[in-house]
Amino acid sequence: MPKRRPVAANLDLFKDYQPAPVVERYVEGSVRAYDLAGRLSKAVAKTLEESGMGRAEVAKAMADLLQDDMSKNMLDNYASQAKEHVISALRLFALVAVTGDPRALNMLLAPAGMIVVPAKYEPLIEREIAKEELDRLQRKINAADAAWRAGK
Template structure:
């Protein structure tokens, strides 16, 4: 008789921490130009969102209060349509309609920034405080050394 394994206990070795920063796979958005990279990202976001382009266009229209059609989304997602680069307002509408924050990360990365959820801000603030405290402690150590050297010289101790 075969013994069944315990299916109620979590396997700690299979656990992976949640992603803090969501980004596109490099191969999915690799392109020769920024314009082409944005087009690829738009195409991937549209494909991955689980909605058809008509639905996304309607959600963008509702959110922005201006008409956005499927044909416009097709143009934004096409690398060949260099004359149709998505503007920032419609980009925000696309993020809203698809729920894909990887689009925001694509904009932040070239500037050395990351898009993170607000819930992580306290941990980031704490890490920054720890870094600052360590820098201050190192500065205090340097000051203590300078003071000790000056005191030795003042007392005539080599």
């Protein structure tokens, strides 16, 4: 049977399809700086820039979440490499929670070999860990069976 040739009029629905990333990261080189504090400042600035919210609005939402003082000027300082202010862990948490953007956390965790993934993926991760354990146990069973047979 001859091979079917693709018809030019048919569209490839998946040709340009790109699935959404599971782990959100900044575009390579977009948060480059001399040191980690500088990279964090750039990450805060990028998150604020792409959040679709004004800095005053973000600061207000962070203040409400933390029940703490937070101002637009503080966010401006955290987003500036020229300032000596580095965002605290609690305020970084609030920034991530308010903007829904975990990329700054992923940037900080990358050197430690860790990532932030959405909670909805936890059961899948647990399943894969259980499958690895099951494979390990099956290899152990197979080795014991082989040893038993060899001993007869």
